[in-house]
Each structure stands twice: as structure tokens, then as C-alpha cells.
Amino acid sequence: MSSKTKIVVLHMKEIIYTAVFAALAIILILLLVFMFLPKNKESKTNEEKYMPGVYTSTVTLNNTALEVEVTVDETHINSIRFSNLDESVTTMFPLIQPTIEDIAEQVYDSQSLDNIQLSEDSPYTSQIIVNAIDEALKKAETTK
Structure with a gap:
């Protein structure tokens, strides 16, 4: 074996x-x-796409045309400001500058106009500014 x-x-x-x-x-x-x-x-479809640039819309307060200027890149809102705010308008409407700064801060944080808390001191002016920002963002949106 x-x-x-x-x-x-x-x-x-x-x-x-x-x-x-x-x-x-x-x-x-x-x-x-x-x-x-x-x-x-x-996630891509929920993310809004913008054409990069500076877009404006007009707000009329007491026969004075103010331009709201919104600067965007492809996916973010970078800047919101009045482009032709002069001293006479700020004298007539002293809360307009703090109102747009408050709204701009909220938009920067959320990158959206949804759930914006309007100012209790000037809710109508706040709504006019939000509508102007929305109008400028509609110009910036790209079509899919």
C-alpha cells in the first residue's frame, strides 16, 4: 500500500x-x-439653474423707479441690492435699505424665495422687494 x-x-x-x-x-x-x-x-432637477450674470427689475416707490439688481452664478444667488438708491429715496423711505438687506440675508441662507419672513415694520415694501427679486430671478433662470 x-x-x-x-x-x-x-x-x-x-x-x-x-x-x-x-x-x-x-x-x-x-x-x-x-x-x-x-x-x-x-437632486439635479430640484436644484435651480441660472444663467450667470446680473439681472435687474424695477420697483416704483412714490414716482421714483428703483432697480433691484440680482447677481447669480450657475447655482447660487450671490448678491441682491438696489443699483440706483439715492439719498432722497432713503430720506422718504428710511426702512427700505434695512428691509432689502434683511431679505437678501434670508435669500443667501436659503438660496430661495420660499419662506421669507417679511418685516413687521414694512410688510408691503418687503413684499414689493420680494416680487422684484422674483422677477429678476425669472429672467436669470435657464429653460430646461
């Missing part, structure tokens, strides 16, 4: 190298899969 026993000798160094290369191959495959998977399409 002859038994044919075979002895296999494995070097520990070769086993470690094989395990390390197998782990690196798995990590590389996972990285490639995550890089080339399509992104979530819902």
Missing part, C-alpha cells in the same frame, strides 16, 4: 502579498463603480 502524499509548501510572504493585492483590486473595483455610477437625477 503505497500512499502518494504530496506536500505543498507555501511561503508566508507570498500569502501576504496575494492578500494585499486582492484587497487593493477589490478597493479599485469599488472605487471605479462608485465613480461611474450615474448621480441621483432628482
Whole structure:
């Protein structure tokens, strides 16, 4: 009875190298899969897209035309201000500058005109300014 026993000798160094290369191959495959998977399409459609630039709309207060200037890039509202606010208008309407600054701060934080808290001191002026900003943003929106 002859038994044919075979002895296999494995070097520990070769086993470690094989395990390390197998782990690196798995990590590389996972990285490639995550890089080339399509992104979530819902997040792109909910994000508003603008044509970068400066857009204006007009507000008339006491026969004086004020231009609300909105500066946007592709996805963000960067600046909201009056472009031709002079001293006579600020004298007649002293709350107009603080009102637009308050609204602009809220828009910068939320990047939207939704849920804007209107000023209790001048709610009608605040609403007029919000409408003017909305009009300027409609000019900036790109069609899909």
C-alpha cells in the first residue's frame, strides 16, 4: 500500500502579498463603480439653474423707479441690492435699505424665495422687494 502524499509548501510572504493585492483590486473595483455610477437625477432637477450674470427689475416707490439688481452664478444667488438708491429715496423711505438687506440675508441662507419672513415694520415694501427679486430671478433662470 503505497500512499502518494504530496506536500505543498507555501511561503508566508507570498500569502501576504496575494492578500494585499486582492484587497487593493477589490478597493479599485469599488472605487471605479462608485465613480461611474450615474448621480441621483432628482437632486439635479430640484436644484435651480441660472444663467450667470446680473439681472435687474424695477420697483416704483412714490414716482421714483428703483432697480433691484440680482447677481447669480450657475447655482447660487450671490448678491441682491438696489443699483440706483439715492439719498432722497432713503430720506422718504428710511426702512427700505434695512428691509432689502434683511431679505437678501434670508435669500443667501436659503438660496430661495420660499419662506421669507417679511418685516413687521414694512410688510408691503418687503413684499414689493420680494416680487422684484422674483422677477429678476425669472429672467436669470435657464429653460430646461
